[in-house]
Amino acid sequence: MHPEGTFDLYDATEQEAGSYTCVAHNLVGADLKSVMVSVDGYIAELSNQPVHVFISSVQSHSVRVSWESSGGLVSQLEWSVFADSVMPFTARLPADVRDYRIRQLKPSTCYRVCVEVQPGYSRDCVNVTTKEAALPRRKTESWDGLVMASCAVFFIVVAVACSLVYTSLYSQMFVQETDRRSR
Structure with a gap:
């Protein structure tokens, strides 16, 4: 060189x-x-x-x-x-x-x-x-989050409804018991 x-x-x-x-x-x-x-x-x-x-x-x-x-x-x-x-x-x-x-x-x-x-x-x-672009991952993740949030709201509504029914039945039973004792 x-x-x-x-x-x-x-x-x-x-x-x-x-x-x-x-x-x-x-x-x-x-x-x-x-x-x-x-x-x-x-x-x-x-x-x-x-x-x-x-x-x-x-x-x-x-x-x-x-x-x-x-x-x-x-x-x-x-x-x-x-x-x-x-x-x-x-x-x-x-x-x-x-x-x-x-x-x-x-x-x-x-x-x-x-x-x-x-x-x-x-x-x-x-x-x-070239192939079509794949859907961005964020959009599917946002759908996953929406489904999870909807399920959580549904379970909360069911829990509150069950609690109200229980409280209502318990108070009716308490009132009936009190009425029976007062007679």
């Missing part, structure tokens, strides 16, 4: 020719660059097999997209709301990544997801609709 950021590779063989991706990180973020490396004039041939994209998981706020490609080159992932003219979101991914979870999506929304391997080499797209 040289001070200006370059480096030398020694004893490379033809089997090591191909696409390599360098990922650089700093405090601001990260960037990546892919290059084709030839060894003594030998360049690994790209496969003619096209990229194949499929959705492996769908949630209300995310989808997991996977793809098959034998190109071994950098992939670029794009996604946008289907039939929307807004600029798509993109993510550049290293050559060995073949699976990616797209997050922070809107529920019940149709998206177009595309994967392009090494710009211009191969591209495939799929459409996917």
